Amino acid sequence: MRWTDAQRTMLREMGLRLWLPGTDAAAAEPAAGPSSRVAGVGALADPVPTPLSVKAVVVAPKPAAVAAAVDSPRPAAAEATLALDWPALRAAVASCQACGLGASRRQTVFGVGHPRAHCMVVGEAPGEQEDASGEPFVGESGQLLDRMLRALGLSRAPAVPGGAAGEAADPARQVFIANTLKCRPPRNRNPTPLELSTCQPFLERQVALVQPRVILAMGRFAVQSLLGSEEPIGKLRGRLHTWRGVPVVVTYHPAYLLRQPADKARAWDDLCLAASCLDTVPG
Numbered sequence: 001m002r003w004t005d006a007q008r009t010m011l012r013e014m015g016l017r018l019w020l021p022g023t024d025a026a027a028a029e030p031a032a033g034p035s036s037r038v039a040g041v042g043a044l045a046d047p048v049p050t051p052l053s054v055k056a057v058v059v060a061p062k063p064a065a066v067a068a069a070v071d072s073p074r075p076a077a078a079e080a081t082l083a084l085d086w087p088a089l090r091a092a093v094a095s096c097q098a099c100g101l102g103a104s105r106r107q108t109v110f111g112v113g114h115p116r117a118h119c120m121v122v123g124e125a126p127g128e129q130e131d132a133s134g135e136p137f138v139g140e141s142g143q144l145l146d147r148m149l150r151a152l153g154l155s156r157a158p159a160v161p162g163g164a165a166g167e168a169a170d171p172a173r174q175v176f177i178a179n180t181l182k183c184r185p186p187r188n189r190n191p192t193p194l195e196l197s198t199c200q201p202f203l204e205r206q207v208a209l210v211q212p213r214v215i216l217a218m219g220r221f222a223v224q225s226l227l228g229s230e231e232p233i234g235k236l237r238g239r240l241h242t243w244r245g246v247p248v249v250v251t252y253h254p255a256y257l258l259r260q261p262a263d264k265a266r267a268w269d270d271l272c273l274a275a276s277c278l279d280t281v282p283g
Ligand code: URA
Pocket: 123, 124, 125, 126, 127, 130, 135, 136, 137, 138, 139, 141, 142, 179, 255
């Protein structure tokens, strides 16, 4: 399969170089900015997502510590969260003081995107810029995430010019982006299991309201929160998992990809797997 000009442009935006069979590496297309050369030619030579039917559905085993945090009986407040509509959920997040992070955050970071997006992205936790802006993934890793999504024809922005981020946009071309934690951990430290489990009902309700056809779980804390697994990303990616009946694709966190650009090719495979769960492959 040959790449179209649009696909070449998109992959360049992701920082991926095309290295086509039979071409000399030195003659491969240059990528703009810091980039990785695509090592697995086969993986990137065919951009058509793998059909869902050929992928195994795997539910990862949960280590005891994570399982205890994720599966323990829900407090009444958590049960109540699972009945909230969007405005009530947003208000509940904004006023939450259920864990210590409420004391140090500047503001909560609820999530952004189409409320019925077919694809939902779950990241880790707000960083400094997100804590300041109130929107997830606005820093450097967010810019990479946007380029990755754009490569699939997806965006967090309303597709209708001038339209509010809402129902007017096409849910097949929009994503909803949320984090496992809605508050920034001080100095960007890792989320604790208790913080993850305390915040989980918010994420769970977001998923229930969005009803995505696929969830892209980015990084180990998204995986811990959704799948209750502490397996490395490299062992979990490449196949479909499920959470509450929703297909989950595990992939690297964009911040990791900025440090390890060679893994962008694998991340592209993961995006293609996620796209295979969508009715219409965006393009
Ligand atoms: N990393 C994340 O996982 N989420 C953000 O919102 C920002 C950086």
